Amino acid sequence: MTAASPRVGWNVAERSTPIRVLIAKVGLDGHDRGAKVLARGLRDEGFEVIYSGLRRTIDDVVSAAIEEDVDVVGCSILSGAHATLLPKLVAGLRAAGAGNVVVVAGGIIPEADRPSLHEAGIKAIFGPGTTIGEVAAFLRANVSAA
């Protein structure tokens, strides 16, 4: 393989283009270091990463996910509002006809809250200490062929 035909980040058997990921930061906190590290890391893993910036609303994120036609929305939440915001995001995507978009969350989410979030359609929750490689592997395995 030459550099002209990169393979990393592609679901090689089925896809010919990179997986597109929207990294969204919702809630009022102004910390986006983690989100930026993830965005850069996934780029280096061969993903096309759209970064939304700080303090987006759920409606903003749904609309951006639609316009960017992403395969994945990665939502970073530090403000503790995950219990209401994350299910709203999944519901918003479904209502917009984009229920196939894989929604994953990052941030500090207590163990006790996880079952209900999974039930609401959050595919994975990546706590502190998750490596970029783990996130990338999960996304490659869970995004269906385009």
Add this chain to the structure above:
Amino acid sequence: MSAQPDHTARRALAQSISVVERGGAPADALIASALEHLRQAPPGAQPLVIGITGAPGVGKSSLVSALSDQARTQELRVAVLAVDPSSAATGGALLGDRVRIDERPDDAGRFVRSLATRGSGRALARAAAAASLLLEAAGFSLVFVETVGAGQADLGIARLADLVVLVEGPEGGDEVQAMKAGLLEAADLVVVNKGDRPGADAAAERLRSGLALGATPVPVLVTSALDARGVPELLQQIIAMGASRTADGRIRRIAAHLVARAEGRLAERIATADGDGTLATLARSVSEGEMPLTGAAETLLGDGRSA
């Protein structure tokens, strides 16, 4: 909570842009049907496609956001194509323009899409021309195309856009730079952004005196994307210059698409020849005097069967 905005049309458009990004027969079919739709439509005003170019960080995205808000006050339907580079090594890309472009989820008259260059090796994505044709068919009247932050000449945007706006920062714009940089040659309009900072007016003056040496006078405006100063005037200027254009923008964009498509095929051919050893074989033949340079170059360009 507000009513759920209707995303149906937005989603269809977004998916069709993904199809043209992937290329191949499905892309050709989509573009053909968009063109058929445009042929059937009553002849109306074509959209104005505005290229926004300039060095990294001068405020292109922020300015596009402010211009879009301004255009919406005039009921113009606005779309943005924001291009950022793909990594040649991994194929990945960090598309960060959207950070600076305000989201308006309830406004169906606005559409923003990020495009990765995906191996074009240019300041534009190969799919940009095709995407702008799809946006035209979807009824947008203003289309902003933000290129990769480029400090050097990349005239691809001049092929695609009806009007090229070069954005400068308040520090830039010395005369010599103005004369030597290829980007200035392609610019129909120059904007000194970050006008809220000291030095912007002086930079504009320097640019004006540098540009005065050229054949046609290029207007130089000062804006601030932060407080929208100068933005209404800039939009007015863009629309006025757009109204006086004579060339057929649709023909221009189809031509730009044909070029992008041909470049894509050539890149594929080179990658294949690189991968299967044909390129090395050709080079060896030239080295050993078995093949003339022209013959080898033509073989690489051609279908390879003559090799």
